[in-house]
Amino acid sequence: MANPLLCPLLTEKSTGLTEKKGQYVLVVRPDADKLTIKDAIEKKFGVSVTSVRTINYLGKLRAQNTRRGRIIGKKSDWKKAIVTLAEGQSIDYYSGTAQKSEG
Structure with a gap:
């Protein structure tokens, strides 16, 4: 299977989750399962993942009116x-590396 990670989802809510709980939100392939996502993140960023939650979204129907009809x-x-990452670990999306806080 190809890499299941597509891109980070950067919204106000996802940024709040990152700052408060150390949780990161990513858009992944629809056929990816939790174990594949966990392995890909641990391999790419070198962090330890404690949990993965997934949500499936159905695409919306769109209509366009043209001269020939709809x-x-x-x-x-x-x-x-x-x-969710282990305590004291973080991911820097822009450089593609992980950071461990000391303390």
Whole structure:
């Protein structure tokens, strides 16, 4: 299987989870399971993952009116993973490395 990690999901809520609870929110492949996500994060960032929660989202239906009538399409389904790291560890999305706080 290809790398299940697609990109970080940076919103106000996900940033709050990162600052308060040490949880990181990522967009992952829809066919990825929790163990695959955990292994990929531990391998890529060199951190220890304590838990992974996943949420599946169904793509929305979209309609477009044209001269010939109405065209109905669908956006892609996607999956979100909320990953909790061990105490004192963090991930820097921009450099692709992990940081361990001393203390």
